[in-house]
Amino acid sequence: MREADIDPTGAASTEGDRRKPVVILRCAPHPAGRIFTDAALTALHERFTVVDLEGDDSPHALDQALPEAFAIVGQPDLPRERLARAPRLRALLNVEGNFYPNVDYEACYERGVYVLGCGPAYAQAVAEHSLGLALDLARGISREDRAFRNGRERYVADGNSDAILLRHADVGLVGFGNLGRALRTVLTGFAPTIRVYDPWLPPSVLRQHDVIPATLEEVLARSTFLFVLATVTDESRNLLNAERLASVPPGARLVVVSRAPVVDYDALLAGIAEGRFLAGVDVWPDEPVPAGHPARKLEGIVLSAHRAGGIPAAFFEVGEMVLDDLTLLARGLPPVRMQVAARELVGRYRNRPVS
Amino acid sequence: MREADIDPTGAASTEGDRRKPVVILRCAPHPAGRIFTDAALTALHERFTVVDLEGDDSPHALDQALPEAFAIVGQPDLPRERLARAPRLRALLNVEGNFYPNVDYEACYERGVYVLGCGPAYAQAVAEHSLGLALDLARGISREDRAFRNGRERYVADGNSDAILLRHADVGLVGFGNLGRALRTVLTGFAPTIRVYDPWLPPSVLRQHDVIPATLEEVLARSTFLFVLATVTDESRNLLNAERLASVPPGARLVVVSRAPVVDYDALLAGIAEGRFLAGVDVWPDEPVPAGHPARKLEGIVLSAHRAGGIPAAFFEVGEMVLDDLTLLARGLPPVRMQVAARELVGRYRNRPVS
Amino acid sequence: MREADIDPTGAASTEGDRRKPVVILRCAPHPAGRIFTDAALTALHERFTVVDLEGDDSPHALDQALPEAFAIVGQPDLPRERLARAPRLRALLNVEGNFYPNVDYEACYERGVYVLGCGPAYAQAVAEHSLGLALDLARGISREDRAFRNGRERYVADGNSDAILLRHADVGLVGFGNLGRALRTVLTGFAPTIRVYDPWLPPSVLRQHDVIPATLEEVLARSTFLFVLATVTDESRNLLNAERLASVPPGARLVVVSRAPVVDYDALLAGIAEGRFLAGVDVWPDEPVPAGHPARKLEGIVLSAHRAGGIPAAFFEVGEMVLDDLTLLARGLPPVRMQVAARELVGRYRNRPVS
Amino acid sequence: MREADIDPTGAASTEGDRRKPVVILRCAPHPAGRIFTDAALTALHERFTVVDLEGDDSPHALDQALPEAFAIVGQPDLPRERLARAPRLRALLNVEGNFYPNVDYEACYERGVYVLGCGPAYAQAVAEHSLGLALDLARGISREDRAFRNGRERYVADGNSDAILLRHADVGLVGFGNLGRALRTVLTGFAPTIRVYDPWLPPSVLRQHDVIPATLEEVLARSTFLFVLATVTDESRNLLNAERLASVPPGARLVVVSRAPVVDYDALLAGIAEGRFLAGVDVWPDEPVPAGHPARKLEGIVLSAHRAGGIPAAFFEVGEMVLDDLTLLARGLPPVRMQVAARELVGRYRNRPVS
Structure with a gap:
């Protein structure tokens, strides 16, 4: 040959x-x-x-x-x-x-x-799904759709008390690999302030992508929209533990689309249940999720069954x-x-x- | 004074x-x-x-x-x-x-x-809600959230057979006033092909905004994502009638956020019920929508109660x-x-x- | 009729x-x-x-x-x-x-x-000419072209000691009407930090265009590239007087394309002659410029004969x-x-x- | 260790x-x-x-x-x-x-x-210099600066008969490595139609960057602005020979910034001398360029001494x-x-x- x-x-x-x-x-x-x-x-x-x-x-x-x-x-x-x-x-x-x-x-x-x-093949799909979850959380799209189906819809301003804009918002990314870069691109038209934590990248690389290099603590404490995009390594396991999740601003919108082991799910679901933040969650510690899992009943969550990338x-x-x-x-x-x-x-x- | x-x-x-x-x-x-x-x-x-x-x-x-x-x-x-x-x-x-x-x-x-x-004050909110509805329709976000709550979630590819990307998609806008311009901006990062019908604007204005001037027929027939953003005048009433809705490509995603009288709702709901297209609908001919309205039971719709702008x-x-x-x-x-x-x-x- | x-x-x-x-x-x-x-x-x-x-x-x-x-x-x-x-x-x-x-x-x-x-018809032409002047000043394009024609060209790094990048630079705009907006758009791909002074606009309008509202003093003192785009009114006459021009950072690049009465030309030409800044100048207090005008001999200037808009x-x-x-x-x-x-x-x- | x-x-x-x-x-x-x-x-x-x-x-x-x-x-x-x-x-x-x-x-x-x-370190500098040359060619910046210094400046429309806009223009890139990508980014705000020839890349990569994959013949025949960004290999040597340069549209603006052996310089200079196109040239077959080289006297050229990258x-x-x-x-x-x-x-x- x-x-x-x-x-x-x-x-x-x-x-x-x-x-x-x-x-x-x-x-x-x-x-x-x-x-x-x-x-x-x-x-x-x-x-x-x-x-x-x-x-x-x-x-x-x-x-x-x-x-x-x-x-x-x-x-x-x-x-x-x-x-x-x-x-x-x-x-x-x-x-x-x-x-x-x-x-x-x-x-x-x-x-x-x-x-x-x-990996790059899935990045655009994940980025679009992530943005879809973020906008759902920003505007209560699936929550109000459910209410509408149950005859309890609220018109105009009545259902919008917690609705927020993504434009010019503070956005945090945990991880800036393929997913983060694709997400950064689809966020362009919103002109957000984007802070990024990625321990594998020097700050110069982040600046080249017109995002702000930041510590994990800054990203958590200052983000109205927080996207968890990190892969799992021994270092990133349980990265978003209870203490760190507690530092997220009240009313923040969390989107978890990369890998479940990065996040402490007990703390995550507790925060949602207490109304401290809202979350869109696409990955789960055990898939399929057990039938009686409490997440299925939470209001402040958008449930997604590992669907972000595989389209x-x-x-x-x-x-x-x-x-x-x-x-x-x-x-x-x-x-x-x-x-x-x-x-x-x-x-x-x-x-x-x-x- | x-x-x-x-x-x-x-x-x-x-x-x-x-x-x-x-x-x-x-x-x-x-x-x-x-x-x-x-x-x-x-x-x-x-x-x-x-x-x-x-x-x-x-x-x-x-x-x-x-x-x-x-x-x-x-x-x-x-x-x-x-x-x-x-x-x-x-x-x-x-x-x-x-x-x-x-x-x-x-x-x-x-x-x-x-x-x-x-009007301009509401444009960004409407644009973000519209994009949120479009991404929901593209990825089945609220549909699969409902399924998850009912214990019928489908993992990875199983629930994604009709999922599509917005990136590089054919997008149509009916109307290019404040709403259309704000939407065009948030779509930037998706690099779509955008066709616009607006009878009040010369083609030159549309080209300046880097969208393609088109007839209503072209916009309808060639758009995978179709956004209805027109205001109501005597001319635009019932603009999207049954015949015109029939020309939309199979599987299209429609987002109706401006004014209900622009659309024939019987035809719209029939098209959704028959699975010809999916739709996110924020405005309704009668608000509040009657209790037993059939739209409340449709699968292929995202229901929204006139919430796009008033945040x-x-x-x-x-x-x-x-x-x-x-x-x-x-x-x-x-x-x-x-x-x-x-x-x-x-x-x-x-x-x-x-x- | x-x-x-x-x-x-x-x-x-x-x-x-x-x-x-x-x-x-x-x-x-x-x-x-x-x-x-x-x-x-x-x-x-x-x-x-x-x-x-x-x-x-x-x-x-x-x-x-x-x-x-x-x-x-x-x-x-x-x-x-x-x-x-x-x-x-x-x-x-x-x-x-x-x-x-x-x-x-x-x-x-x-x-x-x-x-x-x-006015809007000329804005794009002025914006492109302004950017052309700015890049010429950033890289010495016309200066080194002249040297080349005289057999005194300097290769590679030798002629580049004062060359700078526009990407991520501090850019200041004096005036944000049609010209400023068109210029802002063509600057997009350079991701600069843009400060704008415009006394006719509330800060909110500037923020909407993703630029930073600033005082005239801030704009002058912090801009590596400074674009003078203001129209002439009784208020803006002699706006950039000697004192204000003295506050521009050493080595700044000034582009003057709107109206001559906004600038004190004696001070402008003195600053160029002393090497405090470089300038591209398209408008002149007297047009045609007198035959023996000293500007014709300056090295640190790009001379342009009111050509920015009329193409x-x-x-x-x-x-x-x-x-x-x-x-x-x-x-x-x-x-x-x-x-x-x-x-x-x-x-x-x-x-x-x-x- | x-x-x-x-x-x-x-x-x-x-x-x-x-x-x-x-x-x-x-x-x-x-x-x-x-x-x-x-x-x-x-x-x-x-x-x-x-x-x-x-x-x-x-x-x-x-x-x-x-x-x-x-x-x-x-x-x-x-x-x-x-x-x-x-x-x-x-x-x-x-x-x-x-x-x-x-x-x-x-x-x-x-x-x-x-x-x-x-290589990536130089890409931004080359891209900005290339755009500077292109805008100079589009607007005659260095040519009219020379005329001004010689007391022969032409005001307003008189010197603008061949001035053109970059916005919405047809742009061609020969080569899409680091240089092409950096140039593509700085062109963003001009919303041009960009055709690219790069034989080392599949069309899919070019589409991902929102440019149009094209043959070399298409790129040459349809570009008002043509950027030569290819590296030298045995295949690309003399790529832009006399025959191919003859296919460039009348009045095109050529920017040659990568490597001289890619271009037939006799044909290039002949085309400039005959007024068939204008060119900005940063690289030369022999550097330093011989003292009496005819390029030093041409009007339709911007001369640059290998200065694009080394800042x-x-x-x-x-x-x-x-x-x-x-x-x-x-x-x-x-x-x-x-x-x-x-x-x-x-x-x-x-x-x-x-x-």
């Missing part, structure tokens, strides 16, 4: 077909049809020799395909010794959103195999990113759409599977 | 007090405390001799104040002959949001009395606008915050009172 | 022609072809009965047209008694950019005749605005493109003719 | 000092004082054991420091065997802007040593980036400010030294 010969136009001859790079497709937990549109799947087959393991998830099938593999889409078990059987491997394209320890990432980095994540447009963007980057790699160019996983961080994430 | 002598700093002496312009305050249906913060009311009293008619709504009290009146805040009955009794009158500041025919506006224009409206921040902005413009007028400068009502239009609005 | 019958589509019959509103065209100092494109002029003739006085500037010709005149484009001598001869007059459309006292504006306001200005696109926008607003007025709608001149201000401008 | 023990606050004890990571500083061609502010240099010394080779550029001095080196700032000769002597090396921080073949980059990638570039703020940003990323690396975090050089591309650049 000579990668330099790839014909990215897909107009390859039969002989050319034999020279197309081999891509192993094993997208679980996604069915391939969830992340690839028909057009993307067609293009993928035109440009690559696709070994589709969706029908055969066995280690044997994978092992057979490894010697010629140019790239693997998905994250099958890949200990060091198995990676050694794939001398032509150039990239591992994670389409699930979390990096699990069933892959020997160090072995990848040592060999210069790209470890690519699909059709986001899934198809994963597939488009995979196709785009495989095409670039086959042309001898670096990937530009998926996120190159940092060697320092890939082992530190403690996210549970989205299941 | 010599207006040129006004001391806008409020540091007027007792003698100075006698020379302060007279402002008649009759803010009904608002209590003054709804639109003026304490600070604004204090400043108003410092800068002007305020004749407060909140306690005495009688024609007699008004008549007594007219001869010295510099401005009237509110819209009491002002036929031509009564206006004639106010030779010093410079401005009529409407704080209610609608212009009723109990004022002889022509008599105002003939004399160069400013007729000022407070505390908007009311206080009305008061701030009044104070700012009265201060400018007393300094011999033109008003810049309230909207100078167009002579051609003030009699054409057919909005019902907000009550 | 019945205005209600106007056919704005231009498809009028011969009989219809007799009913088209009469528009008097007297665009001096512009030839009509400078402000109207062929297409605009054709549309104007289709929609209106045009009395073109370009060829006959006599009072007699004007007087003959007045009795049927619906609108006058230009500003011929219009004392009260002559206006009285135009009972159907609805609008006076100034296409020159300054309001001269040869018109009895009070008589217009008393009758409800619109007095319309074309073809701006002139044609004047014509488009005239056409758009006449068309709206003939349909019984208010003008939306030209600027309704404020009764309080029309007599206060002290701008000299642009000639 | 235990990196995990690093104290990024700089409050290290004497004992701690011995454990600080070793950073080799060899910033040539920059003196260290050009890229590090005093504060940055102080912080660098507090956080790291700095081996400063500015005074001793010998291979011997470098060799002595390699065994303990955590990072190298600069690009000394680093063949594979020398890299092998630096077992603790984590990063090579290029502060010059170009990658030369005196480093065995493959050896770095194989070992997981970060190869970091400082004090950009140099200091290089130093800040170095400090920020070294600090992150020492904390066990990935770098976020410098650009991780792509293994596929680092050997393909053909840029000459800026020197």
Whole structure:
């Protein structure tokens, strides 16, 4: 296989077909049809020799395909010794959103195999859902919709006593990765004052994005709208504990969309129940949430069932990113759409599977 | 009274007090405390001799104040002959949001009395509520919150089959006055394609705002998100009739926040019931909506009880606008915050009172 | 003439022609072809009965047209008694950019005749020229171009010792009318801190435009880039006098594009000569500037000959605005493109003719 | 040396000092004082054991420091065997802007040593200079400044016959790396239509930045403003040849700021001389440009001596980036400010030294 010969136009001859790079497709937990549109799947087959393991998830099938593999889409078990059987491997394209320890990432980095994540594909969906939750909390949209259905709607100013504007408001972001940046962009037209806490970034990076670097304490104490966007690491676990949640201004609106372990849920729900703040919550310590969970009865909450990121447009963007980057790699160019996983961080994430 | 002598700093002496312009305050249906913060009311009293008619709504009290009146805040009955009794009158500041025919506006224009409206004060609140409704419809926020409360929540992708993004979406606006412009601004970060129909504006004005001038037919047929922002006139009544609503793309999200008479509600609710589109509806042909109204049971709707504009921040902005413009007028400068009502239009609005 | 019958589509019959509103065209100092494109002029003739006085500037010709005149484009001598001869007059459309006292504006306001200005047509051109001057001053573009032509160019860092960035810089605007707003928009991508002094506007208006209200002293003392955009009135004459110019930070870049009388030119040129600041200057106390004027030899200045606003696109926008607003007025709608001149201000401008 | 023990606050004890990571500083061609502010240099010394080779550029001095080196700032000769002597090396921080073949980059990638570039530091400066050149070309700023100095200035419209607006203009970018993205941002307020040609990027990436993906032919044929921002590779050499330059619309404004070999300068200068287009040119095939070079006499050009990027703020940003990323690396975090050089591309650049 000579990668330099790839014909990215897909107009390859039969002989050319034999020279197309081999891509192993094993997208679980996604069915391939969830992340690839028909057009993307067609293009993928035109440009690559696709070994589709969706029908055969066995280690044997994978092992057979490894010697010629140019790239693997998905994250099958890949200990060091198995990676050694794939001398032509150039990239591992994670389409699930979390990096699990069933892959020997160090072995990848040592060999210069790209470890690519699909996080950016979900960022826009999460940002829009987060803003939707924030505006719901700002205006009582779902609360008043419920009241209306129960014949208890309140007209004009009567139901608006706690309604507030997002324009020019104090907004806090805990975490400024893909989610924070996408959210920052959709907030543009509101011209808010945005304070950001992100311990992995120097202040200069935040200033470049026209947000104000701040300590966690400042972000909590000064935000009318607070977005929790941090990933889970050993450091961020329980970051928003009872004491810190107590420092949020009265009447604040909290949006929790990243990972549940970052927040003390007992304290969160207590604060909502006491009317100290309102919250939109998309992630939960246990999913599914137990049937009798008290959150189901709270007025000051908008309940969301881990729905922020997983929408059709986001899934198809994963597939488009995979196709785009495989095409670039086959042309001898670096990937530009998926996120190159940092060697320092890939082992530190403690996210549970989205299941 | 010599207006040129006004001391806008409020540091007027007792003698100075006698020379302060007279402002008649009759803010009904608002209590003054709804639109003026304490600070604004204090400043108003410092800068002007305020004749407060909140306690005495009688024609007699008004008549007594007219001869010295510099401005009237509110819209009491002002036929031509009564206006004639106010030779010093410079401005009529409407704080209610609608212009009723109990004022002889022509008599105002003939004399160069400013007729000022407070519509811009509500625009930001309406824009944010509209976007909140649109994002709710895009992502099923209130629908899935209800399901969650009923123990029927669906996790991750399961409840997202009809979820869509606003980013880069086709957005249509029917009407491009204060509401449309405020909405256009908050949409900035989504980089949508925005088509606008507004028969009162030449295409050049729309292009200046970086939106695409379009016919009503184009706006309806090409918008994934459709915002109805038109005011009511004889021409716009029933503008979105059954036939036109039928031309909206399947799965479109409609947001109706301006005035109910612009839309055929039977057709609107039928379209929702049939699943042809989803809608967020803030205004209703009859308010309060009858107890057994079928809209209360529809799944594909977000119900809102005329709550888009009337929030505390908007009311206080009305008061701030009044104070700012009265201060400018007393300094011999033109008003810049309230909207100078167009002579051609003030009699054409057919909005019902907000009550 | 019945205005209600106007056919704005231009498809009028011969009989219809007799009913088209009469528009008097007297665009001096512009030839009509400078402000109207062929297409605009054709549309104007289709929609209106045009009395073109370009060829006959006599009072007699004007007087003959007045009795049927619906609108006058230009500003011929219009004392009260002559206006009285135009009972159907609805609008006076100034296409020159300054309001001269040869018109009895009070008589217009008393009758409800619109007095319309074309200032907004020039704002974008002035804003872009101003930014061009500012970037030239920031980077020494014209200075180093001159050096290059003289064989004394300095490469890479050698000519850049005083080069600065506009991004995140402190920017000050003196005046926030049409020019300031257009400039604010083109500055968006630089995310500067913008302080504005405008005594005619309450701070709330400035905050709405996401700029910081400030005193003149603050604006001068804290701006790395300072834009002088104020119009001339008795109050603003000599606003930037020697003392105030002395408070500008060392190395500041000044852009003077509105009106010369606002600035003390002796002090301005002295400050440039002494290297205290750099300046881009588009307006001059005497135009043309005398042949031996010392400014012609200064290094720290970019010389511009009143060129900021008068570009073809701006002139044609004047014509488009005239056409758009006449068309709206003939349909019984208010003008939306030209600027309704404020009764309080029309007599206060002290701008000299642009000639 | 235990990196995990690093104290990024700089409050290290004497004992701690011995454990600080070793950073080799060899910033040539920059003196260290050009890229590090005093504060940055102080912080660098507090956080790291700095081996400063500015005074001793010998291979011997470098060799002595390699065994303990955590990072190298600069690009000394680093063949594979020398890299092998630096077992603790984590990063090579290029502060010059170009990658030369005196480093065995493959050896770095194989070992997981970060190869970091400082290109982003210059992007804002280049973008602002590019926009400055474009506005100069749009409005004849330097041309008319020259005329003014020669007593031949033309007032108001007389010198503006070829003046055009950038707002809503057709803009083309050839190349969309750091420069293109920074330029896209500063263009925001002009709301242009931006077409981009970049063969290394899939169209999806361009759409994400709200620009229109296009072929080179489209970009050339449809751009009123054309920015040449491409780096030099074997593929891009002579990309804008005579034939392609002939396809640019009459009167277009070209800004050439990236690398001279991308453009056929004979054809470029001929087009300017013939008045087919105007150009701002910052890079030259031979620098310094020969004394009698005909470009020095052309009217339709703005001459710039490779000054777009190398301004004090950009140099200091290089130093800040170095400090920020070294600090992150020492904390066990990935770098976020410098650009991780792509293994596929680092050997393909053909840029000459800026020197």
